[in-house]
Amino acid sequence: MFSIVNDARFWDRAARKYAADPISDMAGYERTLERTRAYLKNDDAVLEVGCGTGTTALRLASSVARIVGTDISGEMIAIARDKAEKEGIANASFEVGTPDAAPWPDASFDVVLGFNLLHLVSARAAAIAGIHRLLKPGGHFITKTPCLKEMNPVFRIVLPVMQMIGKAPYVSFLSGEDLDREMREAGFEIVERGRHASRGKDARPFLVARRR
Ligand SMILES: C[S@@+](CC[C@H](N)C(=O)[O-])C[C@H]1O[C@@H](n2cnc3c(N)ncnc32)[C@H](O)[C@@H]1O
Numbered sequence: 001m002f003s004i005v006n007d008a009r010f011w012d013r014a015a016r017k018y019a020a021d022p023i024s025d026m027a028g029y030e031r032t033l034e035r036t037r038a039y040l041k042n043d044d045a046v047l048e049v050g051c052g053t054g055t056t057a058l059r060l061a062s063s064v065a066r067i068v069g070t071d072i073s074g075e076m077i078a079i080a081r082d083k084a085e086k087e088g089i090a091n092a093s094f095e096v097g098t099p100d101a102a103p104w105p106d107a108s109f110d111v112v113l114g115f116n117l118l119h120l121v122s123a124r125a126a127a128i129a130g131i132h133r134l135l136k137p138g139g140h141f142i143t144k145t146p147c148l149k150e151m152n153p154v155f156r157i158v159l160p161v162m163q164m165i166g167k168a169p170y171v172s173f174l175s176g177e178d179l180d181r182e183m184r185e186a187g188f189e190i191v192e193r194g195r196h197a198s199r200g201k202d203a204r205p206f207l208v209a210r211r212r
Contacts, residue, residue, distance in 0.1 A: 002122055002163075002170040004098065008072040010169040015075035019053040027198035032144055032206060033059055035194060036113065039140045039208060040064050044110040047134060049099040049127070050117030054080025054092065060113075061092040070097035099134075100126035107136045116204075118145045118179065122170045128186045135211040141188060143207050144196070149175040150203035176205035183209045 011018075023029045037060065040046065044064040048057045051069030053076055061067050069092065071077050080094040097103070099114070100123055112131045121127045131141050148155050148171065155173075162168035180190055188209035195202040 004072060004122075007120070007169045008074070010166070011071070011073035012075040015053065015073055015079055018076070019079050023055075025198055028196045028202075031196040031198070032115070035192070035196070035206060035208075036060065036142050037063050039111055039142060041110070045108065046111045046113065047102075047104075047109045048113040048115075049131065050114055050120070051080060051094065052076050052116075054083050054094055056113065056115055057092050057094070058083060058087060058089055061089045064091070064111075066091045066093075068092075069094045070099070070102065072096065072098055098127070098130075100130040102130060102134055104134055106133050107139075109134050110136055110139050112139070112141045114141070114143045114145075116144065116146060118143060119148065119172050119174055120169055122172070124172065125182065125186070128182060128188075132186050132188065132211055137211055139211045140191070141183070141209045141211070143179070143209070144204050145174065145179055145207075147175050147179070147203050147205060148173045149178070150201075176207075179205065179207060183207065187212050 040063045046064045046067040048069045051057050051071050054069050057067045057069040069080055074096050077094045077096050084092045112135055118124055159168055189212055191210045192208035194206040196206055
C-alpha cells in the first residue's frame, strides 16, 4: 500500500494547501530557527531534506553560503522555486530527491536539516545513513520530528483508517528516545536536545546530531 511513488503523489496533492496554511506555533518555529542558526556559518553549504515549500530554507539562506532543499514532491519543489525567485534569494536552490538517493559526493555539506520529515520516511535507517554520508566529519544534522508515540493514542486508530482512504501518507510511531538511539547507531553524537513549542505538550523533539 505504501510506496515512495504513492507518498510523492500524496504530498503533490497536499502542496498548495500546505503552502497556504499558516505556521501553527510561530513562536516555537522562531525558537527552532534561532537554535538552528547557532550552528550555521556564513561559508556553510547546507542541505535541507524534505524541505516542502522551502519556507525554512529561504528563512535561513542569508546565514549561509548556499542552501539546497530536496523533497520527494515535485509540486512542493515547484512552489519553493517560485518563492525563491519572487523573494530574490539567489543562494537557495531546490531539487526533487530523497535523503538516501542524493546525487552529491560524500561529505558535501556542513549542515543537513530535516524538519517534520523523519516520521514520514519508511526507509528511515537508509535516510539517516544517507545524511551521515553527505555530511562532512564534524558536520551537524538538525531535526525536529513529530513523535507519535508521545501523542494522543487515538492516532493509532485514526491514522490507519485515513491511510486506507488515501487521506494520510506513511507515518511511523516514534518516540524521542527512538530517534536519539537511531542517530547514535548511525554514527552521530547528540549535542543538543530541545522542545520548542510555546504552548501545550510538545511531541516534536529538536535534536542536533554531530557526525563523528
Ligand atoms: C510535513 S512536510 C514538512 C515540510 C517542511 N520540512 C516543513 O517543516 O514545513 C513533509 C515533507 O516531506 C516530504 N517527504 C515525505 N516523505 C519523504 C521522503 N521519503 N523523502 C523526502 N521527502 C519526503 C513531503 O513531500 C513534504 O514536503
